[in-house]
Amino acid sequence: MELHAGNRERLVAALRAHLSASTRPLRGLVLLQGGEERTRDSTDHAELFRQETYFAYLFGVREPGFYGAVDIASGQSILFAPRLPPAYAVWMGQIKPSSYFKDMYKVDKVFYIDELAQVLQNQFSDEHGKPLLFLLHGKSTDSGNYSKPASFEGMDKYFDTDSSMLHPIITECRVIKSDMELAVLQYANDVSSEAHIEVMRQAKPGMKEFQLESIFLHHAYMYGACRHCSYTCICATGENSSVLHYGHAAAPNDRTLMDGDMALMDMGAEYHFYGSDITCSYPINGRFNRHQTVIYNAVLEAHNAVISHMRPGVKWIDMHKLAEQRILESLEKGNIIQGDIGDMMARRLGALFMPHGLGHLLGIDTHDVGGYPEGSERPKEPGLSALRTIRELKEGMVITVEPGCYFIDALLGPVRDDPISSKFFKWEVIENYKRFGGVRIESNLYVTAQGCKNMTNCPRETWEIEAVMAGAHWPLRAKN
Numbered sequence: 185m186e187l188h189a190g191n192r193e194r195l196v197a198a199l200r201a202h203l204s205a206s207t208r209p210l211r212g213l214v215l216l217q218g219g220e221e222r223t224r225d226s227t228d229h230a231e232l233f234r235q236e237t238y239f240a241y242l243f244g245v246r247e248p249g250f251y252g253a254v255d256i257a258s259g260q261s262i263l264f265a266p267r268l269p270p271a272y273a274v275w276m277g278q279i280k281p282s283s284y285f286k287d288m289y290k291v292d293k294v295f296y297i298d299e300l301a302q303v304l305q306n307q308f309s310d311e312h313g314k315p316l317l318f319l320l321h322g323k324s325t326d327s328g329n330y331s332k333p334a335s336f337e338g339m340d341k342y343f344d345t346d347s348s349m350l351h352p353i354i355t356e357c358r359v360i361k362s363d364m365e366l367a368v369l370q371y372a373n374d375v376s377s378e379a380h381i382e383v384m385r386q387a388k389p390g391m392k393e394f395q396l397e398s399i400f401l402h403h404a405y406m407y408g409a410c411r412h413c414s415y416t417c418i419c420a421t422g423e424n425s426s427v428l429h430y431g432h433a434a435a436p437n438d439r440t441l442m443d444g445d446m447a448l449m450d451m452g453a454e455y456h457f458y459g460s461d462i463t464c465s466y467p468i469n470g471r472f473n474r475h476q477t478v479i480y481n482a483v484l485e486a487h488n489a490v491i492s493h494m495r496p497g498v499k500w501i502d503m504h505k506l507a508e509q510r511i512l513e514s515l516e517k518g519n520i521i522q523g524d525i526g527d528m529m530a531r532r533l534g535a536l537f538m539p540h541g542l543g544h545l546l547g548i549d550t551h552d553v554g555g556y557p558e559g560s561e562r563p564k565e566p567g568l569s570a571l572r573t574i575r576e577l578k579e580g581m582v583i584t585v586e587p588g589c590y591f592i593d594a595l596l597g598p599v600r601d602d603p604i605s606s607k608f609f610k611w612e613v614i615e616n617y618k619r620f621g622g623v624r625i626e627s628n629l630y631v632t633a634q635g636c637k638n639m640t641n642c643p644r645e646t647w648e649i650e651a652v653m654a655g656a657h658w659p660l661r662a663k664n
């Protein structure tokens with residue numbers, strides 16, 4: 185809860201600085217409405233609730249149906265709890281008194297939601313008149329969806345509201361992680377790294393993809409107390425590993441693993457709202473063959489090159505291009521493509537092998553907020569347009585580095601007929617990779633003052649992976 189108090193403090197400081205700079209009075213309250221429990225379709229089956237992410241950031245409240253306010257002048261925090269019906273005690277458990285929530289969430293005051301309008305009016309009307317509420321209204325630059333501003337009965341009549349100031353400022357606060365946030369993100373990474381290694385050790389031909397998913401989920405929950413994952417597990421093998429977000433309801437990790445397959449395992453556990461997002465790629469039979477080594481090392485080279493260049497001030501779009509360039513160079517050395525790498529880059533041919541962005545901010549959301557601050561525009565070129573951020577790196581950011589190389593018919597097919605681009609590809613060699621699928625290597629990086637720190641701890645070199653799959657301890661122990 186100290187973590188969330190720290191988040192509130194940083195938000196209040198940023199809001200005060202913004203108000204002072206625009207010579208507005210230091211008054212007003214941030215008012216957020218937490219998430220609501222949802223039931224499935226028309227049934228009474230309640231889906232497991234996960235708190236709305238801005239509300240989680242400020243208050244850390246795990247229950248649905250709350251409101252929360254923070255007074256900008258004093259920093260005072262107030263939670264408003266739903267008043268629960270007596271039947272709740274029968275079906276859901278004890279109805280907790282407001283003192284419980286005050287102790288649990290370490291806020292200054294707790295009231296019921298039916299008292300909200302009165303409490304705020306009584307306590308925050310001043311010489312300027314009606315209390316001023318700063319509401320959360322803004323777009324997710326990944327989904328295009330808007331956050332839901334708080335609303336309650338009487339709001340329009342008895343309060344002044346501002347729906348434009350809060351969103352960009354709180355979003356910017358979320359981009360830079362505090363030490364406590366980093367500690368939780370590190371924990372989620374530690375659990376997930378370990379769970380990935382467990383999957384890697386147990387994977388073998390004949391199993392189903394969902395069994396790998398199950399091992400990951402079990403390990404993360406059983407040994408890490410992670411009840412949620414950051415996203416649906418992507419457990420792709422063989423050709424499926426060229427499907428970037430495989431594992432959804434229509435592609436439910438149900439293929440049988442074959443000897444000779446590559447696996448692409450993109451899975452991340454979440455702990456106390458904060459997530460991880462890790463991908464390991466390896467051969468199901470535990471030994472890299474020649475084709476697998478070429479593609480895997482092309483991606484690893486890109487992954488390592490980016491990490492060695494990361495530090496504050498570096499532009500993410502340049503890191504994306506660096507990864508693309510390293511992959512193209514390796515493919516050229518591997519006799520898969522031919523010609524001048526600069527020409528290929530200019531034609532954006534790298535996007536045919538890596539159609540997604542190099543990485544994204546990570547935090548309470550897997551694709552965390554703040555990738556495109558106000559005034560920045562998404563690039564339009566192939567590959568670059570998929571970047572979830574084009575920011576310059578800053579100390580305290582946590583960002584994924586996830587280069588990949590895939591053989592995707594839907595992208596490569598049309599190029600074959602393009603007289604200019606087609607000549608860069610050795611089609612007879614690419615034919616051998618048709619069923620290969622793809623490789624992604626994804627780690628979570630924390631940007632430090634001088635460089636970055638890799639929070640993910642999985643075997644990455646081919647020989648490390650082979651050793652761990654053969655039963656070696658991780659980290660590998662030196663032989664005497």
Ligand code: GLY
Pocket residue numbers: 415450461544550586626
């Ligand atoms: N697991 C989704 C992603 O890597 O962005």
Ligand code: MN
Pocket residue numbers: 450451461462463586626
């Ligand atoms: Mn991922």
Ligand code: MN
Pocket residue numbers: 461543544584586626
């Ligand atoms: Mn990712």
